Amino acid sequence: AITNHMPTAELQALDSAHHMHPFTTGDELTAKGARVITRANGVYLTDSEGVEILDGMAGLWCVNIGYGRDELAEVAARQMRELPYYNTFFQTTHVPAIALANKIAELAPGDLNHVFFASGGSEANDTNIRMVRTYWAAKGKPDKNILISRHNAYHGSSIGSGSLGGMSGMHAQGGLPIPDIHHINQPDWWAEGGDMTPEEFGLARARELEQAILDLGEDRVAAFIAEPVQGAGGVIVAPDSYWPEIQRICDKYEILLIVDEVICGFGRTGNWFGSQTLNIRPDIMTIAKGLSSGYQPIGGSVVSDEVAKTIDGLEFNHGYTYSGHPVASAVALENLRILEEEGIVDRVREETAPYLAEKWHGLADHPLVGETQIVGMMASLALTPDKASRAKFASDAGTVGLICRERCFANNLIMRHVGDRMVISPPLVLSLAEVDVLIERARRALDECHAQLKEQGLMKAAS
Ligand code: PLP
Numbered sequence: 006a007i008t009n010h011m012p013t014a015e016l017q018a019l020d021s022a023h024h025m026h027p028f029t030t031g032d033e034l035t036a037k038g039a040r041v042i043t044r045a046n047g048v049y050l051t052d053s054e055g056v057e058i059l060d061g062m063a064g065l066w067c068v069n070i071g072y073g074r075d076e077l078a079e080v081a082a083r084q085m086r087e088l089p090y091y092n093t094f095f096q097t098t099h100v101p102a103i104a105l106a107n108k109i110a111e112l113a114p115g116d117l118n119h120v121f122f123a124s125g126g127s128e129a130n131d132t133n134i135r136m137v138r139t140y141w142a143a144k145g146k147p148d149k150n151i152l153i154s155r156h157n158a159y160h161g162s163s164i165g166s167g168s169l170g171g172m173s174g175m176h177a178q179g180g181l182p183i184p185d186i187h188h189i190n191q192p193d194w195w196a197e198g199g200d201m202t203p204e205e206f207g208l209a210r211a212r213e214l215e216q217a218i219l220d221l222g223e224d225r226v227a228a229f230i231a232e233p234v235q236g237a238g239g240v241i242v243a244p245d246s247y248w249p250e251i252q253r254i255c256d257k258y259e260i261l262l263i264v265d266e267v268i269c270g271f272g273r274t275g276n277w278f279g280s281q282t283l284n285i286r287p288d289i290m291t292i293a294k295g296l297s298s299g300y301q302p303i304g305g306s307v308v309s310d311e312v313a314k315t316i317d318g319l320e321f322n323h324g325y326t327y328s329g330h331p332v333a334s335a336v337a338l339e340n341l342r343i344l345e346e347e348g349i350v351d352r353v354r355e356e357t358a359p360y361l362a363e364k365w366h367g368l369a370d371h372p373l374v375g376e377t378q379i380v381g382m383m384a385s386l387a388l389t390p391d392k393a394s395r396a397k398f399a400s401d402a403g404t405v406g407l408i409c410r411e412r413c414f415a416n417n418l419i420m421r422h423v424g425d426r427m428v429i430s431p432p433l434v435l436s437l438a439e440v441d442v443l444i445e446r447a448r449r450a451l452d453e454c455h456a457q458l459k460e461q462g463l464m465k466a467a468s
Contacts, residue, residue: 127161
């Protein structure tokens with residue numbers, strides 16, 4: 006049998022032999038060997054060599070309550086014994102799905118009172134594409150079927166959600182995007198703001214939505230979708246002027262606003278939802294990840310009374326075998342209980358996030374660091390050879406980011422790189438002492454990265 010007790014090299018060889026990894030060049034991984042994670046507790050992972058690593062990414066932006074919560078394991082075991090599976094198609098239901106939908110409706114802002122379940126964010130965004138088109142068709146406007154999204158957005162990896170996203174590397178493979186998806190530019194002031202102030206730039210980028218609606222035709226555009234804070238795109242925080250203008254435009258032209266809360270939801274930004282932190286009024290929210298803190302695969306679309314009322318008037322020919330899966334629902338419900346009863350979201354807002362923000366912005370004095378951005382417990386920093394001119398490195402985008410990520414790894418900290426931007430999204434239960442550890446390791450990694458870049462002659466700016 007293959008077990009945790011095998012030597013790392015053997016596990017790595019078996020991994021390469023039969024396991025294809027997402028977003029990975031298999032041959033490179035085979036040459037290097039994947040890091041094998043064996044256990045986790047709190048905010049720390051342990052690898053097959055027994056090394057403890059501070060997980061600055063909460064897995065994949067999802068383990069909001071941290072690792073090792075027995076309550077969730079118990080709820081899962083109990084639910085598996087009682088009712089391991091039943092579906093919610095046609096005219097059946099079960100208590101875990103009922104209870105979870107009710108809880109989400111209670112937590113969600115405004116009149117977002119109805120949940121369509123999926124197994125994750127990609128599936129939920131596929132639901133959204135079909136739901137908004139079905140909604141407008143039911144309203145007698147079948148041509149109002151274009152969804153507008155943003156370049157460099159991430160909304161998932163299925164054909165539909167990958168089309169909705171704006172990742173060029175994904176669009177280059179497999180025949181994406183599907184028809185009637187349109188992309189506008191992202192509000193990334195550091196990289197693309199030129200001579201504009203952040204406020205001017207935020208307005209200009211929001212007004213691209215209005216221009217797109219006018220170009221495509223108001224009667225053709227069904228919805229606009231965006232993450233409150235772009236996560237996988239590099240934790241890009243829009244200037245303050247951006248979201249109020251987006252909201253104004255969606256209201257004016259009767260465009261449904263889909264806010265993808267897959268990362269921002271469930272406490273990540275210091276409120277239950279990023280929409281609350283940024284004062285956005287969505288018609289539909291995509292949820293996943295923090296909904297179960299990653300302990301079970303579950304996601305969904307949370308929709309307004311108005312959208313639900315319209316969809317409920319017809320048979321919506323859509324659904325997944327695991328929509329509202331009882332074990333996943335029960336675990337998610339327990340996760341929400343813990344987040345709520347332990348005051349984890351409030352503590353993020355009032356204590357941990359302000360402390361992390363102070364320390365994170367403190368990294369801006371490092372010679373490699375340009376802008377630092379943070380909202381709640383998601384943060385980024387831009388690596389640059391010259392902060393005054395917001396210069397990019399002459400090397401291919403991502404070369405320097407990868408070196409920095411490797412130095413983080415070597416210092417037992419997981420940070421991700423997106424191009425030459427470093428991002429974190431740690432578990433929400435991070436203590437203040439653990440914030441200090443994270444920052445200390447990040448600074449050490451930046452120092453080592455800087456030294457290596459100088460040695461390799463990579464500190465040059467692009468001309
Ligand atoms: N939407 C956003 C904003 C995401 O960050 C992700 C995943 O990272 C997804 C959707 C896709 O979710 P999943 O990987 O659960 O399908």
